[in-house]
Amino acid sequence: MIPVYNDAGMLQTCLTALARQTRPADEIIVVDNASTDDSAQVAHAAGARVVFQPKRGIPSATSAGFDAARGEILARLDADSIPPTDWLARAVAALDAHPEASAITGTADFYGGNAFQRWFGRSCYLPAYFRAMGMLLGHPPLFGSNYxxxxxxxxxxxxxxxxxxxxxxxxxxxxxxxxxxxxxxxDRGLLVRVSARPFGVGGFVHRVRLGVITVAVNVLRESPATRRRRRALWT
Structure with missing residues (x-):
């Protein structure tokens, strides 16, 4: 499943990569989040099933795609993700090998942008995200471009x-x-290539702002201490 908003060019590249998977997808769903470019036409041309979600925002687009999916495993990429040919086969095999897991997530290498942005995303942003959020959650966080x-x-x-x-x-x-x-x-080996464009100054500030809000609204609902106690009682 791929949510998209005005990203026809990158979506085309992502869909081309999905067409080359050694384990073909049972269906490919592209959620058109009210794009004004030809994202929907690109998806149709590639044989994807297009779901239209007029309410803007990735949470609503993602939920529309997952709600529409028919399979037992829901794989998620972003429009700027470029999965290797064994990506889907590896994800399915990993879930088969770990029946206790409700989800599997991987990491990314970055393309585009400049050398600093690519290094920052690979060596600073993602390691910090997985480490800090893993400590807060008590399990690895999902990475939206690859799970x-x-x-x-x-x-x-x-x-x-x-x-x-x-x-x-x-x-x-x-x-x-x-x-x-x-x-x-x-799974560190579950790797996709992702655009480094979020690591420009404006894009990074926006990401941090959303991250702070996301943590805040969820911590207000349940404190990290309460969360850890509930998970400890389960185990």
């Missing part, structure tokens, strides 16, 4: 996720909704 989720887990998680907000990171917000007994398996 797969069991469909039955989605049905549980969507009940408490902030799907109506456009000021939260959908992947981090969904990570907060994991209940005791549900976890995320992190």
């Amino acid at each position: 797969a989720l069991r469909a039955d887990a989605w049905l549980e998680l969507r009940e408490s996720a902030h799907l109506d907000r456009d000021d939260v990171h959908d992947d981090l917000d969904l990570s907060f909704q994991f209940r005791p007994g549900m976890t995320v398996h992190f």
